[in-house]
Amino acid sequence: MLNWRDDLNQLAKELPLLHKNLFFNHNRERFFTDISSLIARLNELDNPAIVMEIARIIANIGDAHTSVTLPQFNRLPFECYWFEEGLFSIEAHLGFSQIVQHKLVEINSIPIALVIEWLVKVIPHENKSFLYSQLPKYLVCADILFGLGLIDDVYEVEIKLENKQGERYLVRLPIIKYADWQTSASETDTDTNNSLPLYRTNKDKYFWKKFIPEKKLLYLNYNTCKDMVVQTVREFTDIAIEDITANPEIQHLVVDIRNNGGGNSELLKPFLQWLSRFQRFNKKNHLFVIVGRDTFSSALLNAYYFKFNTKAVFVGEPTGGKPNCYGEVKYLQLDNSGLYIRYSTKYYQLVSDDRLLSFLPDKLFPVKFSNYQNNIDSCVDWIYRRAI
Secondary structure (H helix, E strand, O other): OOOHHHHHHHHHHHHHHHOOOOOOOOOHHHHHHHHHHHHHOHHHOOHHHHHHHHHHHHHOOOOOOOEEOOOOOEEOOEEEEEEOOEEEEEEEEOOOHHHOOOEEEEEOOEEHHHHHHHHHOOOOOOOHHHHHHHHHHHHOEHHHHHHOOOOOOOOEEEEEEEOOOOOEEEEEEEOEEHHHOOEOOOOOOOOOOOOOOHHHOOOOOOEEEEEEHHHOEEEEEEOOEOOOOOOOHHHHHHHHHHHHHHOOOOOEEEEEOOOOOOEOHHHHHHHHHHHHHOOOOOOOOOEEEEEOOOOOOHHHHHHHHHHHHOOOEEEEOOOOOOOOEEEEEEEEEOOOOOOEEEEEEEEEOOOOOOOOOOOOOOEEOOOOHHHHHOOOOHHHHHHHHHOO
8 A cells, every 4th residue: 555644745745845835825834734734535535536636735835837747547538628618529539530629518327517526626726717727627637536436436427418400319439548549630740731721730740830821921830849759849930930031922921829838938039039139020910910718828928028029919818828827847756656646846926916827818709619629710710800
């Protein structure tokens, strides 16, 4: 049996020393009280439940960068997304395509609203946008659902769904290994998915670009602040600069970072510095930046560089990243369980008002299932109408 008592004492002793400012939310007493309470209940809980209790304690700190690296071995056989109309499946494991684009109503006879209430307790977050971003990832993880007591079977689960006609039905789905995940149709193949919005294509790439000649517009998608094996960010942006300077037909630039969860903010900096000096785009309605719930960490730093140094117009959703936040993560490993705790080592202050929970775009577009279903990208459509 794991010695959770020693692990919890280690957590109580070391995390306050390692984190940049663990009790920035004045939660010192709650942190130690919660750990003591969990120690007192260890004999009543199994290992998965203990892990979830530790996740809840860490989530209460209120730092989105400080979290438990939760076990992810088993999953439900679909992906989902939180739209304005609710949670919908958007992809399914091979053989279960019949449930795609159906609304989630219940899991294991538990209303989805109650499932969300339980999951919110273990998701570190600083705003609602980050919850919208992270909740679908937690919801499909069977290990998390089992640890929270939301499911009691590690082999299959009963889900209630609502189809496009508004009819509700029950289906029993197998729980699969993450390693076995395979979809019947991929959205990464742009040759066979020409009807998809640009942001839903090339999902296997960290960054890519496309020229839209009829709009005199270059669309640059920057999904991850990391170099690819086949191409670095610097190589990619140097080519983009060459294309832009050599082609006067490119009168508008869109940089889409709505799905960028971060990495290294410095990688894009040379391009941003060049862009801040490039006069063709530094005028009204010539430079657009798309942000969203997944714009987080280093991607948020890039967004603020645009804001402070260019005339960019921002479109999309409030960001999952908080402007003033802790970050630059390192890891603490608990000695007995081997559980990893991510923690912040640096504080970033980008704005004077610490009450600002998200970066707010100039033009807000909530993500609607009706648009997703009909392959509509409200952000790009709005930009197209202004790219004149």
